[in-house]
Amino acid sequence: MIKIETIDNQKKLDIFVKKLAHERAFVFNTETTGLDPFTIKLLGVSFCFEDGEAYYLPCPKSEILNLKLIFENPKIKKYGHDLKYDFEVLYENGIKLSGIDFDTMLAAYLLNPGARNYKLDDLVLAKLGEKIIPIEKLTGESRKKISLGEVSAEKIAAYSGERSEATWRLVGILRGELRETGLEKVFEKIEIPLAPVLAKMEIDGVKIDAALLLKYADRAEKRLAEISKKIFKLSKEKFNLDSPIQLRQVLFEKMKISTAGLGRGKTGISTAAEELLKLKGAHPVIDLILEYRELSKLRSTYLLALPKMVSPVTGRIHTSFNQAVTVTGRLSSSSPNLQNIPVGGEIAEVIRRAFVAPRGFKILAADYSHIDLRVVASLADDKNMIKAFRAGTDIHRETASQIWGIPLKKVTPEIRGAAKTINFGVTYGMGPRALALSAGITLEEAKQFIAKYFTVYDGVRNFLEETRQKARDQGYVETLFGRRRYLPEIYSPVPQIVAEAERMAINMPVQGTAADIIKIAMVKIAAGLPKISPSSKMILQVHDELVFEVAEREAEKVAQFVRKTMEGAVKLKVPLVAAVEIGENWGEMEKYKI
DNA sequence: AGACTCACG
DNA sequence: ACGTACGTGAGTCTC
Numbered sequence: 001m002i003k004i005e006t007i008d009n010q011k012k013l014d015i016f017v018k019k020l021a022h023e024r025a026f027v028f029n030t031e032t033t034g035l036d037p038f039t040i041k042l043l044g045v046s047f048c049f050e051d052g053e054a055y056y057l058p059c060p061k062s063e064i065l066n067l068k069l070i071f072e073n074p075k076i077k078k079y080g081h082d083l084k085y086d087f088e089v090l091y092e093n094g095i096k097l098s099g100i101d102f103d104t105m106l107a108a109y110l111l112n113p114g115a116r117n118y119k120l121d122d123l124v125l126a127k128l129g130e131k132i133i134p135i136e137k138l139t140g141e142s143r144k145k146i147s148l149g150e151v152s153a154e155k156i157a158a159y160s161g162e163r164s165e166a167t168w169r170l171v172g173i174l175r176g177e178l179r180e181t182g183l184e185k186v187f188e189k190i191e192i193p194l195a196p197v198l199a200k201m202e203i204d205g206v207k208i209d210a211a212l213l214l215k216y217a218d219r220a221e222k223r224l225a226e227i228s229k230k231i232f233k234l235s236k237e238k239f240n241l242d243s244p245i246q247l248r249q250v251l252f253e254k255m256k257i258s259t260a261g262l263g264r265g266k267t268g269i270s271t272a273a274e275e276l277l278k279l280k281g282a283h284p285v286i287d288l289i290l291e292y293r294e295l296s297k298l299r300s301t302y303l304l305a306l307p308k309m310v311s312p313v314t315g316r317i318h319t320s321f322n323q324a325v326t327v328t329g330r331l332s333s334s335s336p337n338l339q340n341i342p343v344g345g346e347i348a349e350v351i352r353r354a355f356v357a358p359r360g361f362k363i364l365a366a367d368y369s370h371i372d373l374r375v376v377a378s379l380a381d382d383k384n385m386i387k388a389f390r391a392g393t394d395i396h397r398e399t400a401s402q403i404w405g406i407p408l409k410k411v412t413p414e415i416r417g418a419a420k421t422i423n424f425g426v427t428y429g430m431g432p433r434a435l436a437l438s439a440g441i442t443l444e445e446a447k448q449f450i451a452k453y454f455t456v457y458d459g460v461r462n463f464l465e466e467t468r469q470k471a472r473d474q475g476y477v478e479t480l481f482g483r484r485r486y487l488p489e490i491y492s493p494v495p496q497i498v499a500e501a502e503r504m505a506i507n508m509p510v511q512g513t514a515a516d517i518i519k520i521a522m523v524k525i526a527a528g529l530p531k532i533s534p535s536s537k538m539i540l541q542v543h544d545e546l547v548f549e550v551a552e553r554e555a556e557k558v559a560q561f562v563r564k565t566m567e568g569a570v571k572l573k574v575p576l577v578a579a580v581e582i583g584e585n586w587g588e589m590e591k592y593k594i
Numbered sequence: 595a596g597a598c599t600c601a602c603g
Numbered sequence: 604a605c606g607t608a609c610g611t612g613a614g615t616c617t618c
Contacts, residue, residue, distance in 0.1 A: 240615095240616080242614090242615055242616070243615080243616055243617085244615095244616080245616075245617075246616095263606090296614095296615095297614080300613090300614055300615080301612095301613060301614060305613080305614080322611095325611080325612095326610065326611065327610075328609080328610060328611095330610065330611075331611095332610090332611055332612070333611085333612080334611095334612060334613085335612095336612090336613085337611080337612045337613065339611075339612085340611075340612065340613085424608090425608060425609095427608090427609070428608035428609045428610095429608065429609075430607090430608050430609090431607065431608080432607095433606085433607050434607055434608050435608090437607085437608095438608085496606080496607085499607080500607090503607090503608065503609065504609070504610095506608095506609085507608080507609040507610075508609085508610090510609085511609065511610060515610095543610090543611090
């Protein structure tokens with residue numbers, strides 16, 4: 001049993017503040033009435049800086065401000081579990097957390113990014129062999145769950161104090177494991193400094209023109225009704241167009257449209273767009289269905305959903321940038337996902353136009369050009385591919401020219417297209433079959449093409465083979481900076497599983513190194529941006545792109561700074577190139593020329 | 595809860 | 604004989 005002291009009077013608080021100010025490091029853990037940092041209330045904070053002992057400070061009012069100087073002192077190290085969340089809670093309570101030094105969730109993620117689940121309870125059980133009080137013990141089970149706000153301070157103190165104390169002991173264990181696995185650098189140089197950067201992006205959010213989206217939702221609705229009518233006329237039956245099962249029945253059983261050459265899923269013939277495209281021309285209903293699908297998707301996922309996500313408190317959209325989800329080291333975004341906003345269509349453009357800058361500001365977007373392929377060239381140390389990138393022209397044309405041994409001028413769009421597909425496919429471990437399918441060539445042609453590709457880019461071929469071998473030898477692969485992905489499936493007796501694992505083995509160092517690079521750039525930009533333009537904000541990250549809301553008068557300065565910082569984030573064997581665009585919104589942007 | 599489909603890099 | 608590119612999150616239907 002650990003000792004938990006509740007700080008429930010001024011005298012105790014004075015003593016505690018003095019004591020805490022003299023610690024070199026402590027764990028803290030905020031308790032709140034919910035999960036959304038903008039609507040929840042802070043209930044209390046627990047602390048631990050010694051094995052077996054914890055403190056709980058109930059602070060419904062402003063007691064927390066007594067600790068402001070300590071929380072904001074970068075010299076006093078802060079430990080915790082998912083500190084991005086605590087950062088946001090404190091920020092909403094007037095405290096700018098500084099000195100983040102260890103996050104047990106991020107450590108557990110780096111140690112095994114395939115785990116999917118990094119709940120403190122599970123971590124404590126796995127690493128300490130102890131069971132801690134589950135939240136349900138306080139709030140009850142799913143249906144009749146109550147908020148922590150309705151739970152007594154005594155119970156929360158026991159619950160929270162125990163968590164802080166367990167976190168404290170986890171820090172020692174996880175720090176050792178990070179050191180043993182060489183993950184210390186990625187942890188200290190990338191993930192830990194990134195956490196408060198992401199927190200700030202989530203807090204700031206993005207401005208949306210909700211009225212514009214809803215106007216188009218209405219138009220989409222009307223168009224969908226028209227399309228449905230036409231489809232039902234052709235099928236001579238009304239049915240739910242959103243149901244793949246009903247659609248399959250109508251198309252293939254009632255209307256007897258040929259299913260030859262169509263792929264199937266677990267439940268029957270697939271009606272995915274990819275399959276329906278094969279039926280284009282077979283029946284006029286196909287085009288209508290494709291149009292219905294596209295419009296319906298955009299309406300429900302973006303036009304209707306985004307306006308619902310506007311915070312009543314800030315009037316903006318606050319996504320979550322998840323730092324411990326993907327197996328490759330990328331971020332993910334949810335509630336809403338702002339990393340899959342449509343691009344390149346009529347309605348897609350409308351949706352992007354709804355991501356607006358406030359008065360006096362502009363949207364600035366900067367994206368890395370071909371970062372994945374540049375990473376391949378660098379990791380593989382491939383002389384020809386490096387040469388192609390140093391030439392600084394169109395990489396796919398360079399590739400086509402090198403592979404077919406023809407001058408750049410003679411590269412046709414078709415040849416360039418095939419080169420583009422394979423350049424792209426290399427980062428996924430693509431085989432001849434997939435190449436043939438996506439480049440629209442025969443299997444034989446694809447095989448020849450790949451053979452030629454690897455003759456010219458023999459460094460790439462060696463890199464791919466070495467990466468597979470490494471996965472087999474070590475059971476894991478890693479990025480340039482040492483981020484790991486374990487691949488136990490590489491030892492499967494089933495050849496198909498092994499092949500899948502090999503493709504993952506090839507993709508992870510590429511995708512992961514690119515993720516490392518943009519994360520490093522984000523940390524550097526976040527550190528430097530306030531000096532360049534205090535009112536400008538980094539608001540989104542979309543894997544190879546960063547989006548900012550910048551003060552109009554400082555847009556040029558920011559453009560220069562962002563581009564330089566992204567391009568200089570790390571030193572590869574090829575130059576990194578970032579292109580900047582500026583506009584009133586995310587849909588209408590113009591290239592920023594140096 | 596799982597399947598299907600589809601939006602992004 | 605077949606299926607074949609990596610990584611995500613969300614809306615909808617179905618059970």
